[in-house]
Amino acid sequence: MTTFIARRILFALVLLAAVSLFTYLLFALLPTDPAALTCGKNCKPELIAANRVRLGYDKPIYEQYWQFIKGIFAGRTYGSGDIAFTCPAPSLGYSFNQHECVSTLIGKTFPVTAFLSLGAFILWMLLGVGTGTFAALHRGKWQDRLTSVVTSIGVSLPTFYVGLLVLFSVVIWLQWLPFPHYASPTENLHDFLTAMILPWITLAVLSAASYTRLTRNGVLEAMNEDFVRFGVAKGLKNRTVIRRYVLRAALIPIVTIAGLDFAALLGGAIVTESVFSLPGMGRLAIRSVTDSDLPVLVGTTLVAAVFIVMANTIVDIVYGVLDPRVRVK
Amino acid sequence: MSSEILLEGKSLVKYFPHGSKGIFGKSDGFVQAVDGVNLVLRKGQTLGIVGESGCGKSTLARVLTRLIEPTSGNIILDGRDITKVSGKELQSLRRDIQMIFQDPFSSLNPRHSVGEIIASPMRIQNIVPKGNEKLRVQELMELVGLNPEHYNRYPHEFSGGQRQRIGIARALALNPKVIVADEPVSALDVSIQAQILNLLEQLQHDLGLSYVFIAHDLSVVRHIADEVAVMYLGKVVEIARPEVLYSAPAHPYTKALLSAVPSATPRASHMHSRIVLQGDVPSPINPPVGCRFAARCWKAQDICVAQEPALGSQSFTSQPEEGLVACHFPENSN
Amino acid sequence: MEKVPLLSVENLNVEFSTPDGVVHAVNNVSFAVESGETLGIVGESGSGKSVTASSILKLNSGVTAKTQGAILFNGRDVLGADDKTIRSIRGSEIAMIFQDPLSALNPYYTIGNQIIEAYRVHHRDVKKSAARKIALEMLHRVGIPNPEARIDEYPHQFSGGMRQRIVIATALINSPKLLIADEPTTALDVTVQAQILDLMKDIQKENGMAIILITHDLGVVAETCDDVAVMYGGRIVEKATVNELFLTPTHPYSFGLLGAVRSLDNSARGELQTIAGSPPSLLHLPSGCSFLPRCGYAQQNLAQCSSVVPELEKVSPTESFSACHLRTEALISLKMKELA
Ligand SMILES: Nc1ncnc2c1ncn2[C@@H]1O[C@H](COP(=O)(O)OP(=O)(O)O)[C@@H](O)[C@H]1O
Numbered sequence A: 001m002t003t004f005i006a007r008r009i010l011f012a013l014v015l016l017a018a019v020s021l022f023t024y025l026l027f028a029l030l031p032t033d034p035a036a037l038t039c040g041k042n043c044k045p046e047l048i049a050a051n052r053v054r055l056g057y058d059k060p061i062y063e064q065y066w067q068f069i070k071g072i073f074a075g076r077t078y079g080s081g082d083i084a085f086t087c088p089a090p091s092l093g094y095s096f097n098q099h100e101c102v103s104t105l106i107g108k109t110f111p112v113t114a115f116l117s118l119g120a121f122i123l124w125m126l127l128g129v130g131t132g133t134f135a136a137l138h139r140g141k142w143q144d145r146l147t148s149v150v151t152s153i154g155v156s157l158p159t160f161y162v163g164l165l166v167l168f169s170v171v172i173w174l175q176w177l178p179f180p181h182y183a184s185p186t187e188n189l190h191d192f193l194t195a196m197i198l199p200w201i202t203l204a205v206l207s208a209a210s211y212t213r214l215t216r217n218g219v220l221e222a223m224n225e226d227f228v229r230f231g232v233a234k235g236l237k238n239r240t241v242i243r244r245y246v247l248r249a250a251l252i253p254i255v256t257i258a259g260l261d262f263a264a265l266l267g268g269a270i271v272t273e274s275v276f277s278l279p280g281m282g283r284l285a286i287r288s289v290t291d292s293d294l295p296v297l298v299g300t301t302l303v304a305a306v307f308i309v310m311a312n313t314i315v316d317i318v319y320g321v322l323d324p325r326v327r328v329k
Numbered sequence B: 001m002s003s004e005i006l007l008e009g010k011s012l013v014k015y016f017p018h019g020s021k022g023i024f025g026k027s028d029g030f031v032q033a034v035d036g037v038n039l040v041l042r043k044g045q046t047l048g049i050v051g052e053s054g055c056g057k058s059t060l061a062r063v064l065t066r067l068i069e070p071t072s073g074n075i076i077l078d079g080r081d082i083t084k085v086s087g088k089e090l091q092s093l094r095r096d097i098q099m100i101f102q103d104p105f106s107s108l109n110p111r112h113s114v115g116e117i118i119a120s121p122m123r124i125q126n127i128v129p130k131g132n133e134k135l136r137v138q139e140l141m142e143l144v145g146l147n148p149e150h151y152n153r154y155p156h157e158f159s160g161g162q163r164q165r166i167g168i169a170r171a172l173a174l175n176p177k178v179i180v181a182d183e184p185v186s187a188l189d190v191s192i193q194a195q196i197l198n199l200l201e202q203l204q205h206d207l208g209l210s211y212v213f214i215a216h217d218l219s220v221v222r223h224i225a226d227e228v229a230v231m232y233l234g235k236v237v238e239i240a241r242p243e244v245l246y247s248a249p250a251h252p253y254t255k256a257l258l259s260a261v262p263s264a265t266p267r268a269s270h271m272h273s274r275i276v277l278q279g280d281v282p283s284p285i286n287p288p289v290g291c292r293f294a295a296r297c298w299k300a301q302d303i304c305v306a307q308e309p310a311l312g313s314q315s316f317t318s319q320p321e322e323g324l325v326a327c328h329f330p331e332n333s334n
Numbered sequence C: 001m002e003k004v005p006l007l008s009v010e011n012l013n014v015e016f017s018t019p020d021g022v023v024h025a026v027n028n029v030s031f032a033v034e035s036g037e038t039l040g041i042v043g044e045s046g047s048g049k050s051v052t053a054s055s056i057l058k059l060n061s062g063v064t065a066k067t068q069g070a071i072l073f074n075g076r077d078v079l080g081a082d083d084k085t086i087r088s089i090r091g092s093e094i095a096m097i098f099q100d101p102l103s104a105l106n107p108y109y110t111i112g113n114q115i116i117e118a119y120r121v122h123h124r125d126v127k128k129s130a131a132r133k134i135a136l137e138m139l140h141r142v143g144i145p146n147p148e149a150r151i152d153e154y155p156h157q158f159s160g161g162m163r164q165r166i167v168i169a170t171a172l173i174n175s176p177k178l179l180i181a182d183e184p185t186t187a188l189d190v191t192v193q194a195q196i197l198d199l200m201k202d203i204q205k206e207n208g209m210a211i212i213l214i215t216h217d218l219g220v221v222a223e224t225c226d227d228v229a230v231m232y233g234g235r236i237v238e239k240a241t242v243n244e245l246f247l248t249p250t251h252p253y254s255f256g257l258l259g260a261v262r263s264l265d266n267s268a269r270g271e272l273q274t275i276a277g278s279p280p281s282l283l284h285l286p287s288g289c290s291f292l293p294r295c296g297y298a299q300q301n302l303a304q305c306s307s308v309v310p311e312l313e314k315v316s317p318t319e320s321f322s323a324c325h326l327r328t329e330a331l332i333s334l335k336m337k338e339l340a
């Protein structure tokens, strides 16, 4: 088991290196001049040239990449003398548009995204797995049919539509909640919760629908397994059979999908954050695109990729813990 | 008896890398699925291959049909070495060798109609012009005992036996010379097995086909084969004509295998003393060095563990007709 | 003095409602099993063997299944029993094992856990460590080499034959009075099958349990069973002792089956005896005998065969029961001549 985990982690590190290189190259090879993007339209050529040197864009690409990687571990100082400024490790670059280190920008927005994702994730897993199991246990009865109608509506709705609908009905029409205004939970728990509850519900309801389906099908499939019948034939209680035999088998494949979905959310729940104007990473990324803020774009893309790779690794390891057949002898 | 040799396998070997093959995962050895097999199939005849699951029968079938490439060894069809053919040549080779699979449920695409399934080899090979396709398919359906009017039905509308007929019709579509049938009746009920076996014999007679017929059931092979090869752990341990093999098995494994088959005569077990083999078949990953059967053999001596017995004619007989056996102490040899 | 059988099944009917219609999986099935005896249930796939067996433990529940009839175990009503009672019977007095040893064990728990669990459901007050000792003994009994080292391994670390031994160990851990084995060796190689059948016979000799052995292999029946019920289209068409079934079969289907098997076993090459056609659909059972479309003897009695379902009745001079309209001695001798 330990060698299995070690191997996974080693593999993840290699993958991360490859991803960072790929991401960096992708943006570096764009036909635009990154230095020209660092200041407004009527920028003086001298300033552009100066920025180019300051940011190291005058160096060959491999040198730039090396600086970039070094920055992640050791921090990075741009320019020299009085006008030098330093982004401490982990430095992901410097945004001229916002006059901030990219890592600072991400650091500010990440908690919002993390809270959003975590809350929605917990909610949707509870809702999805619970309803799915319930529907499977009542297969063919009205409870099952109702669930299937609701979920088929749920899976076909786009996020922005549900988000706007919820926002409109609860905030503008019913006025049950004030217009969301984000505050960090340590600052003002009440504001935090009122700002989060709608996005949580929006995200959770949508994913819960597909997780209900996945769980229902998984449970039904598992109930046909011989070992489940054998469990019943041993004289076990229904509850025990469901818990120890059926759910265990049904949930393992779901873990994989859930892990990746969660990572994707962490990488930025772009639509939801925009609809509810939450200052999260998704919005940061969107803004960097519209503002042509290349360093931020590279930074957020990279962070999102890191989450996916980490999630994959964790999922693999969890899978190995849950299913002994996956472990390497 | 010797008619012309049609298909020949020479020292066929197929190893699969074992274990995780990730970037850093080392392969911890090879599954020696097929390890040095020599076979000869003569024109119009049937070569039976029997052995327990995992002994390499399907792998051998896939090597012979060139669905996978052997690790080493040669396959010769009609005097031509086909071990290395690829591309267009390989495609036209498919016309000569066709395969029938064990599972009549998963080997047919459930979303294609029977007509499409049977016609698919012709379409791939661009053989029959569009207009004639239906005619040819219905002719094939009739040949294998299916109602040609069911041309547009889907596999799930057929029973297991009928599906196996569909598989056979598909294999016949290109007028092959050789059909390799990998346990074609194992998944069927006895009464249906007999129907399919009769059909295969009839087709062989009418179309002059040659079969490689794989089974784990000894009685099935006995009926259809002109020669039977017994495999154990990737090797052929005995090969003989069925009259000889079934009445006087020479290899201890063949003997045990035969005695394990329950006979449909009440309490027959009281009459013949059954040999119940102990333990399991060893792993094909690091198979024993000497005789692969030695650990379970009641006749094994030191030499069996130390030295691999070669497949050869029994020392006591000069007739090659008697068959070949790979054993240091074959039965009937005292 | 009438002896009460260990298990008696009377007029069992099981239907499933499916989108395609009602599947009449089991129709009017009756049989009895005595302690120490082995009853074989043979028949082609889809003939209702598994559904019959599952009914004995009420495993066919669910909205789509409808079960009628009576099942008495030791004189107690099983079909009418409540959940708690049936749970106390499952695994303790009646144990069941299934066809595929590769999927019968829970892949996520060690084999030890699963055997211990099976024991402790019915022995709540026994400590885990004590149950483990009992599990070890049982594993040893069923021939798992070195059980102390292997009890904490997972199912996938065992071969198919070993897994079926573990399944048997699990089923027998509470010394049941009846073991229902649903095709326990069908998925195994012949050499392993021989090992498993031997094991079951040995244990039966030791503890005198009854066995219901479901199989489609007449060879297995011949070597292990005392009595046989032959199923076709959800019905029992013949019930006999093993010797009688093989020596003087009384139903045309048994004839066909034996003929097919014998001509396979026979060394002579040549055309094999078959039963033309294929088994009936349980969605649309014919109004008369369901074997009619495949039967070679029906012409003599066509009106009756095509309209009346034949009852299972004793066929003199044998002790067998057969569900066939033609049961004159003349016909029997006619069939026997053909077989010979
Ligand atoms: N693609 C493959 N990769 C690795 N091992 C394989 C592969 N195919 C077959 N094997 C192994 O080769 C051995 C022989 O398998 P197979 O030819 O399927 O046996 P049979 O058909 O006699 O049951 C088995 O141990 C099997 O696990």
Ligand SMILES: Nc1ncnc2c1ncn2[C@@H]1O[C@H](COP(=O)(O)OP(=O)(O)O)[C@@H](O)[C@H]1O
Pocket (backbone or CB within 6 Å): C016, C017, C018, C023, C024, C025, C043, C044, C045, C046, C047, C048, C049, C050, C051, C052, C064, C282
């Ligand atoms: N849960 C179910 N729902 C619908 N049909 C079923 C169900 N279980 C079994 N059947 C049907 O009942 C018939 C008898 O099945 P089974 O007892 O499993 O046959 P056997 O064990 O003899 O092969 C089959 O036609 C099968 O399709």
Ligand code: SF4
Pocket (backbone or CB within 6 Å): B251, B252, B253, B291, B292, B293, B294, B295, B297, B298, B299, B300, B301, B304, B309, B326, B327, B328, B329, B330
């Ligand atoms: S060579 Fe030896 S071990 Fe192998 S089968 Fe013959 S007697 Fe047995």
Ligand SMILES: [Mg+2]
Pocket (backbone or CB within 6 Å): B054, B057, B058, B059, B182, B183
């Ligand atoms: Mg195979």
Ligand SMILES: [Mg+2]
Pocket (backbone or CB within 6 Å): C049, C050, C051, C182, C183
């Ligand atoms: Mg069954």
